[in-house]
Amino acid sequence: MSAHTGGTGPLSAVGEHRIRETEQEASLNLHTVLQLCAAGELRCSEKTRRPSAATVAAVGAQLAHGDFYLHDPIASFAWPLILQAGGLATVEDGRLHLTPKGRTALRRPPAEVIRQLWQRWLTHAVIDEFSRIEQIKGQRARNVLTSAKTRRQTVAQGLASCPPGEWISVDSLFTTMRRKGMSPTVARSERALWKLYLVDSHYGSLGYDGHHRWEILEGRYTAAVLLEYAGTLGLLDLDYLHPTGARSDFHDNWGGDDLDALSRYDGLQSIRLTALGCYALGLTDTYHPPTDDETTAVLKVLPNLDVVATGTLSHGDRLLLSAYAEHTADRVWTISAASLLSAIDTGRNLEDLTTFLAQRTEHELPGSMTTLITDVTRRTTQLTDHGHARVIECTDDALAALVTRDRALRRLCRPIGDRHLAVPPEHELKFRRALLKLGYILPRQTTP
Known part of the structure; x- marks a missing residue:
C-alpha cells in the first residue's frame, strides 16, 4: 500500500491518494454535529428527511479534517441522516431538533452513542444507500429493488468478517462476501434488472448478459455503506482515491465509457476495521478510546467570567461555548446571566456547561463563576409552567369560594385571585358536569 497520502484534508485532485484514520475524528464529529443540531443550524426536508445543500455545507465546514472529498459530500451528507435514524434528532418545521435522547447523547461517551447509531442505522436507516448511486437509473420503478434493510445487514455481516486492525482491499472483501454467501442482492428479479440502466433505458439496461456483474450492483452498494456510513462513524479506516478512473468494471456496459465513475464510492481501495468498529459491531464488549491530550486543559476561566x-x-x-457565552474575541468567550438564561431557554442544560469546563480546565472554577451558575440555576426553579387553562370569572367572591370548596370541583380547578378560576382543558368536561350538580352552569363560548 502506498504511503503517500497527499495530505490530511478532503481529497480533491484526480489521482490523489488518501489514507484516513477515522476513529478519533468520528467522536469529535459526533459532538460537533450534535451541537450544530442543538443550535438549530441544520435543515432537512420533512418529506425525504435529507439535508439541504446549505446544511451539508455547514456540516462539512465543521468536520474534523473536513469531508472525505472536497467537492462531493459524503460524511456531511450522512451525519444528519444518522442522527435521525438513531432517534437523536427529528425534523420540525424544516429544522433538525435534538430529541431528549439526543440531549442525553451530549453527555454520554461517544463510543456508546456511535455503537447505538450504527445498530439503529442497520434497522432504521432514513434512506436506501443505493439511491446515492445516481448513475444507475430506474431505481424508482415499482418492484425493482430488494429490501434495503436486508441488504444493509448483509453488508454488516461482511464487515464483521474483516480482520480487526488489518487492511483488506475492497475487492478481497467482495470475494469473501460472495464466497460466504453474504451477497446484498440489489435487484428483486431478472425482470427488475432490465429496468435498471446506465444513460439509456434501452441500450444501457443492466439486464443484458454480463452487464449486471456483482461489482456493479452489490459491490457499489457495499462500498456506499462502508464509506458513507461505517467510515463516517469511525468503524473503518479508509484508503481511497479520487473516484474518477478508479474502477473500470463498468466500461463494457453501454454508456459506461461516457462516465468518469459509476459512483462517488469508486475510489475506495481498502478498509481497516478499527477498535471502535469492533465495539460497534458487537465483536468486543468494551472500548478503550485512544488518549487525546487535546481535550484537556485547553481553557482558562477568569474571575471576570x-x-x-x-x-x-x-x-x-x-x-x-458559543451556546452559553458571547464570543467577544478570537479566543475569548464571556459568560453572563443573560447568556446562560438564553441557553437554558433554548433547551440547554447548565450541567453540560459545568461538566465541559471541568474537563477542559486545570483549576477549579473561580468563585464568581460558581456563584453565577448557582444564581441562574435558582432562577430557573422559581417559576413553574402548569400549561394552558380556561379562565372562569365568577360574579362575586362568595361564588368563587363556593366552587373551590366543593368536594368535586376543587380537584378540577385552581383559584386565581378572589373571583377567577383556572380550569385545565383536560378537566373542563368534568368541571361542567360537577358545576351542574352544584346548581350552576358555565355558558358555552360562541364563535363570532
Missing part, C-alpha cells in the same frame, strides 16, 4: 482558549478547541467545543 471570561473563558479563554489556551489550546486548540474542536469545532464542537466552540459551538458549545
Whole structure:
C-alpha cells in the first residue's frame, strides 16, 4: 500500500491518494454535529428527511479534517441522516431538533452513542444507500429493488468478517462476501434488472448478459455503506482515491465509457476495521478510546467570567461555548446571566456547561463563576409552567369560594385571585358536569 497520502484534508485532485484514520475524528464529529443540531443550524426536508445543500455545507465546514472529498459530500451528507435514524434528532418545521435522547447523547461517551447509531442505522436507516448511486437509473420503478434493510445487514455481516486492525482491499472483501454467501442482492428479479440502466433505458439496461456483474450492483452498494456510513462513524479506516478512473468494471456496459465513475464510492481501495468498529459491531464488549491530550486543559476561566482558549478547541467545543457565552474575541468567550438564561431557554442544560469546563480546565472554577451558575440555576426553579387553562370569572367572591370548596370541583380547578378560576382543558368536561350538580352552569363560548 502506498504511503503517500497527499495530505490530511478532503481529497480533491484526480489521482490523489488518501489514507484516513477515522476513529478519533468520528467522536469529535459526533459532538460537533450534535451541537450544530442543538443550535438549530441544520435543515432537512420533512418529506425525504435529507439535508439541504446549505446544511451539508455547514456540516462539512465543521468536520474534523473536513469531508472525505472536497467537492462531493459524503460524511456531511450522512451525519444528519444518522442522527435521525438513531432517534437523536427529528425534523420540525424544516429544522433538525435534538430529541431528549439526543440531549442525553451530549453527555454520554461517544463510543456508546456511535455503537447505538450504527445498530439503529442497520434497522432504521432514513434512506436506501443505493439511491446515492445516481448513475444507475430506474431505481424508482415499482418492484425493482430488494429490501434495503436486508441488504444493509448483509453488508454488516461482511464487515464483521474483516480482520480487526488489518487492511483488506475492497475487492478481497467482495470475494469473501460472495464466497460466504453474504451477497446484498440489489435487484428483486431478472425482470427488475432490465429496468435498471446506465444513460439509456434501452441500450444501457443492466439486464443484458454480463452487464449486471456483482461489482456493479452489490459491490457499489457495499462500498456506499462502508464509506458513507461505517467510515463516517469511525468503524473503518479508509484508503481511497479520487473516484474518477478508479474502477473500470463498468466500461463494457453501454454508456459506461461516457462516465468518469459509476459512483462517488469508486475510489475506495481498502478498509481497516478499527477498535471502535469492533465495539460497534458487537465483536468486543468494551472500548478503550485512544488518549487525546487535546481535550484537556485547553481553557482558562477568569474571575471576570471570561473563558479563554489556551489550546486548540474542536469545532464542537466552540459551538458549545458559543451556546452559553458571547464570543467577544478570537479566543475569548464571556459568560453572563443573560447568556446562560438564553441557553437554558433554548433547551440547554447548565450541567453540560459545568461538566465541559471541568474537563477542559486545570483549576477549579473561580468563585464568581460558581456563584453565577448557582444564581441562574435558582432562577430557573422559581417559576413553574402548569400549561394552558380556561379562565372562569365568577360574579362575586362568595361564588368563587363556593366552587373551590366543593368536594368535586376543587380537584378540577385552581383559584386565581378572589373571583377567577383556572380550569385545565383536560378537566373542563368534568368541571361542567360537577358545576351542574352544584346548581350552576358555565355558558358555552360562541364563535363570532
